[in-house]
Amino acid sequence: MAAFNLHPGVPKPGDLIEIFRPHYQHWALYLGDGYVISVTPVDEGPADMLSSARSVFNGKAWVRKQLLKDLVGNDTYRVNNKYDSKYPPLPVGEIIWRAKCSIDEEVAYDVLSNNCEHFVTKLRYGKAVSGQVNQAVDAVATVGAVALAAGAISLLAWLGSRSRERED
Known part of the structure; x- marks a missing residue:
């Protein structure tokens, strides 16, 4: 089964991408040219509950750039800039620059205070939510x-x- 985009149109650089995994949502930020950035478990193999649980237990994640289609796999996704009415997005050039500076970094991970959604909202809005x-x-x-x-x-x-x- 191919990835299904729930949002009409094509993501734009700086957009938040919500990926619907079984039992949770994973978040990424669209960089352009089909690539996204997101935090993934340090030793991630295929995307599954076990690999995501590793970040929860070891408190570490890796900032990874990859093709949106590879990250989504068989799951569905949508563009979801859901905080735009509450927080003004930073300029797209700044969002992308901040994102690219983070690629391949190991970062702290905590499901309640520093998860994948916190990571991408910090890039887009300058505020982790x-x-x-x-x-x-x-x-x-x-x-x-x-x-x-x-x-x-x-x-x-x-x-x-x-x-x-x-x-x-």
């Missing part, structure tokens, strides 16, 4: 709130049943 992290934190907070509410309801029901037992 990750909606994936915000969504994960929101999901954890929601699950925690639901668990707390369920616990409170259970406690109130238990107290109510104890109260009725005493009245009998």
Whole structure:
């Protein structure tokens, strides 16, 4: 199966590319002429969950330039400059210069504070942001709130049943 571009048109230099992997999204920055830059596990082979997990556990990643089609493989992707309305993009020449200066560097990696989305948004906007992290934190907070509410309801029901037992 060939890569499928969900976004009409062709990416432009400086665009953020969101790649839909099973269970997560990987992010890259389009350089032009079919090439992208992204952070990948230091010892990455084929793109899979195991190779991505290596960066999570060893805390290191490699800034790699490669063809978009090779990085995407059989997954789908789209151009997603989702923060443009919140943060003004840097001039394209500066984005590309900053990206090219990073090629082949080993960088620190942390899924919550320094992941692939943080890396490319720092290049495009000068500010590292990750909606994936915000969504994960929101999901954890929601699950925690639901668990707390369920616990409170259970406690109130238990107290109510104890109260009725005493009245009998």
